[in-house]
């Protein structure tokens with residue numbers, strides 16, 4: 001498997017996500033780079049979606065700004081012309097798809113908020129009638145709206161593995177009661193605002209995952225990517241039908257195509273035809289423009 005960050009060979013690589021790269025910049029900053037890679041059914045596909053990395057970076061930046069009255073973010077800059085000189089050779093490869101961020105002492109808890117029942121939460125519910133210790137009413141189905149948003153922290157699993165849901169008490173045991181309570185409060189507050197805003201624009205935010213960290217002054221900051229279709233489940237509101245898997249706002253064309261090919265779900269996944277690539281790119285651009293009210297071309301021209 002070729003390294004997915006060869007194009008940034010001179011930079012200090014800290015880590016890779018399925019579709020993202022993390023580099024160190026000096027001692028006090030990191031660079032998050034979002035690729036155009038896309039995964040489906042937990043497999044990274046061989047075909048890229050042009051502009052996906054820029055759309056997801058633009059979305060994170062917009063949400064950080066929208067949420068800045070609730071919590072400070074880790075972002076220093078996203079304008080490549082302001083980046084440190086060592087990044088200059090990579091300027092065009094970074095434009096629009098990268099964020100220079102404060103290097104934080106990351107809290108080792110994935111802060112997950114769920115407004116709808118699906119995924120691992122649905123599995124928990126079917127097994128126990130509850131999700132991460134939150135009792136729920138009987139009769140809920142895949143895609144049901146939850147009576148109230150629930151906070152379901154999890155541990156950060158190594159890449160390629162699924163995070164493990166933990167109880168709120170377990171989270172408190174790991175990071176301390178006070179910080180655990182602050183993470184829960186912030187997660188629910190941010191999710192509430194984001195899901196209301198998205199719903200007004202026809203997108204249901206079913207669930208999302210936040211990461212936080214402390215900066216050198218001990219300030220807790222919202223980190224990583226936020227409220228993107230990769231860190232969250234985005235569903236088109238007009239297609240919402242509890243009782244089965246909901247269509248993904250951004251990945252449904254790809255899922256349907258891959259199912260139609262009869263692919264056995266083992267890597268490598270089939271290449272995507274041009275029409276699926278273009279319709280998926282269009283969905284990403286549409287999600288960006290609907291949520292932010294900013295034209296994607298305008299975002300690119302100011303990156």
Ligand SMILES: Nc1ncnc(-c2cnn(Cc3cccc(F)c3)c2)c1Cl
Nearest residue numbers: 015016017020021022074101103104224
């Ligand atoms: N501001 C920060 N300071 C220190 N560490 C991180 C940090 C650690 N892990 N991750 C998630 C991740 C892993 C791989 C590639 C990615 F692009 C992102 C982000 C951050 Cl965001």
